[in-house]
Amino acid sequence: MASAHTSAGLDVGDVQTVRRRLRVDHDHPHYKWVALSNTTLGMLMVTINSSIVLISLPAIFRGVHLNPLESSNVSYLLWLMMGFLLTSAVLVVMFGxxxxxxxxxxxxxAGFIVFTVCAILLSFDPFDHGGGAIWLIAWRVVQGIGGAMLMANSSAILTDAFPAKQRGFALGINQVAAVAGSFLGLLLGGLLAEWDWKAVFWISVPFGIIGTIWSYRSLHDNGARTPGSLDIPGTLTFAVGLTALLAGITYGIQPYGSSNTGWGNPWVLTGVIGGLALLVIFCVIEAKSSQPMFNMSLFRNRTFALGNFASLMTSVSRGGLQFMLIIWLQGIWLPQHGYSFEDTPLWAGIYMLPLTIGFLVSGPLSGYLSDRFGGRIFAAGGLLLAAITFVLLIVIPVNFNYWLFALIILLNGLGMGIFTSPNTAEVMSSVPANQRGVASGMRATLMNGGMALSIGIFFSLMIAGLSGTLPNAMNSGLREQGIPANVADQLSNTPPVGSLFATFLGYNPFKEMISPDVLNQPGVNGSTITGEQFFPHLISGPFHSGLIAVFLAAAVMLLLGSIASWFAKGDYAVDEAAELAEATREGIIDVDATEQLPVVGVNDAATNGHTVTSTLTAPATFRTPSSEPLVADGRAISGRVVRSDGYIVPAVALTLIDQRGHQVSRATGNQHGEYVIEPPTAGSYVLIVSASGHQPAAVNVTVDGRPQRLDVPLQGSGEVSGTVRSTADLRPVAGATITLTDMRGEVVGAAVTGARGDYACQGVVSGVYTLVAVVEHMRPTAITLTVPDSGVLAQDVELGAMSVLNGSVWADGRAVPDAQVIVQDATGGILGSVHTDQDGNYSVTDLTEGQYTVVARGYPPVSSRVRVTGSQVNHDLQLGYDQPADTVNGHSNGRHAAGVTADTE
Structure with a gap:
């Protein structure tokens, strides 16, 4: 066949090759790694920017000429830290x-574009003083919108791109990069602020441009889409409620009247109480919404709920650790060791490197190991190790030995990294495919909200610790340096928040708080008071009192997270689309065949609290589900069948048996999960519910002659999944039929591979099975496999190319019909036996690479060689007559053979 050419003279294959060089197709064997690298770059860029400002605030304040000790400027400082996190936390679910x-x-x-444009605008602040701070805050808020777009969808893109057996590793790398980015931001912020404060924002520009072009050229939507509309009431109540709550907490750490904090401020109380009330209203709205933004039903899944709780506790404690270590190093330890306040941001970032190294080492390794051995022990153990390190940070002195400090924060980083990978993989794998965007957004909201909450929580705890010890330490310290008693009393009664933020920003507040006249009085050691070491030494004792409260609270949070992680494992989502596809492939027809199925105990409000555990007979396949609504009347039992995460289960089969085990009624649910089944008389029965890909359930029901409602939950059962690839080039094979049979030869699962060669057979229990993969033009493959007790097994399959040998049988220039053609291997084994048709043609399929002998029976032997170089080879056989007198219709009836040797490639 002639090959097709384009008008420009290029072969179609050449054009496809050029296009593939310019972009990576979704079915490319390396697409998943492209998706991982791009989303990891995006997450790194976002999280680096979430923390890079923290350590750069001294340079930023000096750059826009803001005095951090003025009370009116404290709000600028807080919103420079909070604006990005708050916007991301509020909008990330909506973008999911x-x-x-x-x-x-x-x-x-779109998130890459928004983020990059804002980075450019942040780099060119045209204003000064308060105007310059507002410019930065405003564009940081808008940049948070881009960050929310990236964070909400990166985990979902990876979950779509990677098979289940590699998902933990991929999500682990992505999330470890995200968490490590928050610590890398501290190092980069210190380095760049030393050069120019605007360079803090320049760093994102080149990476943003590269990432934007790269993502547009290479990423593809492979996941399931869920048509619908935005939940406007839910979005507004969530945004306003969370904003009010975080704003209230933020301003609660600022002085109000004579109080050291603002928790007595009516506006703060209004914000906190009103915010919490709006969030409660939001939960009510979401529970009743047909298309909720924040799918509350996902929290019915134990893995999702406890995993996210652990993630929230970790996020809050990690945020507190960042803030406290920055204050500890920048404001106290480094000045005590001779570093100038101007240099402390750089060296604080350098001295915190062990924390980042711990993340980078343990995160990917934990993801790999959790894929092989399960994630529970890693998630729980990682947080337990991190909790111990917080206790160790309390034990060491404020003026510590650095190598001891470095070892502790290295262990902290290792513990956090060990936790992050398995936690992310388990949470994201526990939700249905069409909810991964929302789930990813919900997870990111809790993480960002936790970071934002940590500012208010830990600064409040630190201020509470300082309030009890700082006034006396300041009073006595100033008097020892010759400051008059009345001045010392006045300075010691100033709110501790001013001293705390001065420490955070690397300032000596006494330079601003004590007038030159007082400092120049006889007997006053003015140079000592305004020096770089006096204030750090003065605050170190009270600061340690605050550290005890802060780090103990963080240790308790991590301990709770560790316990939650230990009990989180167990509930995993079954892909609804895969269930429906499998049901379609199996035909979902009504048959009489039955099989023994284990019945899971059910104890739920929807089942009236009854529990039955036994072995029951249930139908093996079901009818095609109807879309018509079902109406119950008379004595009928009706309801819906749902999964543990709240999603409907279509095409259920229902059997009603009496107390003696006799079947009295059968029914089939529709595609909306609804069912109606009619008992013959009033009395007690057992309702058996089964569906493809789920463990069946049995529920006791009592019928009193009136219709009753009964919703039944089903748990998803095990899964055999993997990828089918070609043996020759390892490319994925789409459209291959996968059949799973048990030891009796009965089909227990079926699937058809998708565009990436992936398949999944749900509803598999532990045992020995035979897996058969079949696709056109390739040799079928059969594999014996053993599904472990967990019911989950990853099994990849390779299919070899299939060659077809075609030809004709001729004698004296005429085609020979009904001649027998046999193909033998090197040992004489028969691989194929066919007869020529009326035109003398034959075809032998299912040949692999090797050398064969082709035999035509009934004529004198003739031999030749043939080389098979493609999927089909034509080879004719020319035969001669044996004995003319022994012929019938011109064809010999003898038993001679013609031998042909065929080399296949």
Whole structure:
């Protein structure tokens, strides 16, 4: 066949090759690694920017000429830290929902653009003083919108791109990069602020431009989309409620009247109480919404709920650790060791490197190991190790030995990294495919909200610790340096928040708080008071009192997170689309065949609290589900069948048996999970519910002659999944049929591979099975496999190319019909036996690479060689007559053979 050419003279294959060089197709064997590298770059860029400002605030304040000790400027400082985190926390769920609706990659790509444009605008602040601070705050808020787009969809894109057996490793790298980015931001902030404060924002520009072009050229939407509309009431109540709560907490750490904190401020109380009330209203709205933004039903899944709780506790404690270590190093330890306040941001970032190294080492390794051995021990053990390090940070003195300090924060980084990978993989794997965008957004909201909450929580705890000890230490210290008693009393009664933020920003507040006249009085050691070491030594004792409260609280949070992680494992989502596809492939037809199925005990409010555990007979397959609504009347039992995460289960089969085990009624649910089944008389029965990909359930029901409602939950059962690839080039094979049979030869699962060669057979229990993979033009493959007690097994399959030998049998220039053609291997074994048709043609399929002998029976032997170089080879056989008198219709009836040797490649 002639090959097709383009008008420009290029072969179609050449054009496809050029296009592939310019972009990576979604079915490319390396697409998943492209998705991982791009989303990891995006997460690194976002999280670096979430923390890079923290350590750069002294340079930023000096750059826009703001005095950090003026009370009116404290708000600028807080919102420079809070604006980005608050916006991300408020909007990340909405963008996760938009990703589920319109495509995760579309929203992700738009996030790259928004983020990069804002980085450029932040680099060119045209104003000074308060105006300059407002410019930075405003664009940081907008940049948080881009960050929310990226964070909400990166985990969902990876979950779509990677098979289940590699998902922990991929999500682990992505999330470890995200968490490590928050610590790398501290190092980069210190380095760049030393050069120019605007360079803190320049760093994102080149990476943003590269990432934007790269994502648009290479990423594809492979996940399931969920059509619908935005939940406007839920979005507004969530945004306003969370903003009010975080703003209230933020201003609660500022002085109010004669109080050291603002928790007595009516506006603060209004913000906190009103914010909490709006969030409660938000939960009510979401529970009743048909298309909620924040899918509250996901929290019914134990893995999702406890995993996110552990993640929230970790995020809060990690935020507190960042703030406290920055204060400890920048404001106290480094000045005590001779570093100038101007140099402390740089060296604080350098001295915190062991924390980042711990993350980078343990995160990917933990993801790999958790894929092989399970994530529970790693998630729980990582947080337990991190909790111990917080206690160790309390034990060491404020003026510590650095190598001891470095070892402790290295262990802290290792513990956090060990936790992050398995936690992310388990949480994201526990949700249905069409909810991964929302789930990713919910997870990111809790993480960002935790970081934002940590500012208020830990600064409040630190201020509470300082309030009890700082006034006396300041009073006595100033008097020892010759400051008059009345001045010392006045300075010691100033709110501790001023001293705390001065420490945070690397300032000596006494330079601003004590007038030159007082400092120049006889007997006053003015040079000592305004020097770089007096204030750090003065605050170190009270600071340690605050550290005890802060780090003990963080240790308790991590301990709770560790316990939650230990009990989180167990609930995993079954892909609803895969269930429906499997049901379609199996035909979902009504048959009489039955099989023994284990019944899971059910104890739920929807089942009236009854529990039955036994072995029951349930139908093996079901009818095609109807879309018509079902109406119950008479004595009928009706309801819905749902999974543990609240999603409907279509095409259920229902059997009603009496107390003696006799079947009295059968029914089939529709595609909305609804069912109606009619008992013959009033009395007690057992309702058996089963569905493809789920463990069946049995519920006691009592019928009193009136219709009753009964919703039944089903748990997803095990899964055999993997990827089918070609043996020759390891490319994925789409459209291959996967059949799973048990030891009796009965089909227990079926699937068809997708565009990436992936398949999944749900509803598999432990045992020995035979897996068969079949696709056109390739040799079928059969594999014996053993599903472990967990019911989950990853099994990849390779299919070899299949050659077809075609030809004709001729004698004296005429085709020979009904001649027998046999193909033998080197040992004489028969691999194929066919007869020629009326035109003398034959075809032998299912040949692999090797050398064969082709035999045609009934004529004198003739031999030749043939080389098979493609999927089909034509080879004709020319035969001669044996004995003319022994022929029938011109064809010999003898038993001679013609031998042909065929080399296949």
């Amino acid at each position: 929902r938009l990703g589920d609706m319109f495509g995760r990659v579309k929203i992700y790509n």
